[in-house]
Amino acid sequence: MRLLNGKQGLRRSQFAKEIRGTNLEKVLIVPIDVSKVLQKAMILNYFGESIESAFSFMVNQTGMKVLIDKIERTKSSLQTDKVFIGIEATGHYYEDIVRILMDQGYSVHIINPASTHEERKQHLTYTKTDDIDLYLIAEALIGNKATNSKLNKGVYKQLQHITRARRSEIEKRSRIKVEIRTYHDQIWREFQGFSTLVDGKLKTKSIFSDFWGKASVHILTHYPHASQILDLGEFGLRQLSKEHNLKIRKSAIEKLLYAARESVSKPLEELSSELFLLKQKLKDYEYHTKNINTYEKEIERLFIDTNGLLLLTIPGIGLVTAAEIFCEMGDLSHFTNASQLIKKAGTNPVIKQSGPGAGYAGRISKQGNANLRRAVYNAGRSLSVHNGALKPFATRLKDKGKKAGSVYIAMGNKLLKIAFAMLTKEEPFKWDNPEYNYKEEVFKKLTLPLAA
Template sequence: MGKSSHIQGRKGNKFSQHLRGVNLEQVLIVAIDAAKLHQKALICNYFGDIIVKPFFFSVNRDGIQSLCDRIKQAEKDCNAVRIFLGIEATGHYYEDIVRILGQHGYDVQIINPYTTKEERASALNWCKTDDLDLVAIAHAIVGNKATETKLPEGKYRELLTLTRARRSEVRKRSSLRMEIRGIMDVIWREFQGFSPDDHHKPIKTKIFSDMWGKSSLFFMKYSPHPSMVLALGEQGIRESSRKHNLKIRSSTIQKLLHAANQALSRPKEELAAELLLLSMKLEDLERYDQKICRLECEIESVLLQTDGKLLLSIPGIAVVTAAEAYAEMGDVSQYENPHQIIKKAGTNPVVIQSGGGKGYYGSISKQGNDHLRFVVYTAGKSLSLHNTDLRPFYERLKEKGKHARKIHIAMGNKFLKIAFAMLRDKKPFLSQNVQKQYADEMNKKLKYHSIANHLTAS
């Protein structure tokens, strides 16, 4: 039977080969429900007859050995010739169990929590207990509904840890920046922008183009109150700019002095608490910046040791996006085609069709790896803006009246297809611009390292 003849494709064909010609009473199903402290397991046969009632075990040497002993005893009692183990991907608690059981010679299927939820719902049971979860996991194993059987290892795992940690720190920094904006609104609301007096329209004029640039941060740290800026005066601001290499333009100085002169802020003495909080928050912000830079340096270093560096040859894809995509996709050799990666990301459109009609595409499924889904969107947005080779694809969708977010998702899916082919064939991006040098494209995106001056496409 060919690979394409099974309704579940290669995955279903492989599963059926394990079962074909086997007495199903000799097929063991081991369902494992992971948790922080109290893991539970159930052993039954393919028909659902319970061999070992649900039992607890610990995730330590003795606990795993106890689980293995029970599995071996069940194999002996049933003369089992096949055994399938499955575990729900609960947080990160399942990872140690999969890894250690792998060292004991067992392949453990990893089941998406959405799958077990649907299994419970299909039984018209809206209760949720450990035992019901085990039953749902067992049904998912019998139905061959596992998503993966391997954990990311080596550089994949390292990049996965680093990129997710960086994204977490970036989000914390974003929240902190919002707090700082709120404090500055109390101290000096015009610092973030003001409306000129000679305009009758709601026009906003910014003092600094970047709120988080070097110049803006300097004044928030040392002269956050308008009275402090007025005390410096134009000459004092220019001296500070030269001394600290702020490179403040004359127009910026005039806007800063104008905003300080027109400010209705409370006296500095009444804002002592806010000024203290601002100082503390700015110190926290500096620490976040340092941590993020340190993570980005390490991400860049690890990425350059993998085939993921090939993704840097795509105009519009920077180091962090390339590293996230490479880590979240995992080894592309486990996929037959890029559509499987798109489905893993949950950015595949839901097809609605019945009664022989043509049908239509609905919204994306969102039933996949949310980290990879985030990468798909950010990559698609960046490519839409910065990749001239893919710009026509963007323009076609825009002419059809597609919303920007839908275009970015479609572009992100296209990126996954391109990345799949590049990593599978170990070749860089083939740009229509024949003068474009791959090494130059990659080197300009690197902050801390450098690659070789040439890139072989073999």
């Protein structure tokens, strides 16, 4: 059991420690199924027998009193020693219940929805009712499949809110980018790139290296049609670049004019609806971009007062990624080793073994914090390219035939181990490159001054 606890992470050792030496006849299990408005719970003994059938309650003063009174009455009448509460992590609706019950001194264990899903598959039941869900939550808890009950607080929670809000804005802007390209494709498709035949081979050229750069977006906004570019001409484009500091290179001007001359777009007057929609989407793009910039400033303001700043000493890790990893990991005093963080992220490989062989590592479990998992993957991808100290690790994996996604996950897991050591020891990233200076690495990633 001890070996299994080490492999599975902190959650199992916590539950085992709490239940060890307890008379199982005197243990109550309280599964709670959470929704936005009405919650359901039941009270069982450790062997899955119903003591109090399913009942509903709301997350308010009256509702929580109903839940706690039922638990206490049952506990008193059966003279039980311990109560274990299992609650499925549904959105953010479960957090107030966890906080209130923990303040009352109950042992609360959070169940990942993936665990109850696996329980459903094991029982070969595809029926979904509230009562069945409660039994599945109870089975997951009894089977030691709960995570720990620690909710992020303080700066961890604040950063979590802001970084997740920024991520939401990024996703919204990404969808808008696709729509902008689609609408402009109907107006002047060659602007996004034009093809030429060179010695019988097709070659595609982009006008701007960054389609979402300042110069490209300015032209999309004010001169979206080929005829407008031709009206400006070379002299007009140079003046435009100078007036608005667009820094349009000579080669870009030549490609713009070539693409405009070769365009077979409809006349400007026949594209009124497309131009209207493009204009609106560009406004949306600007709105979300401003939001993202505002969020990033607030993230930096909160982050620079934490020891998470040490993560910025790692080449290849930017401010937002560092903040995401820091807040999603949470208080590291809740963990005893980095493997538990990997388990929390759900980036631990699922081991497949049968017979005398050593087995093999399959896909990652994904039974963890999806936000931490995404941040770890993105960090792994960046480190594989931009961190000279860790890049050889990625190269070795690629030489072994590992696919890019697997390399990024492995690199991300390596980062979690490094981050755990750095933050617990309060030490910067170590690299024997004489050109590397950890203080300079931090300062170049910040816009706000650091406190002395």
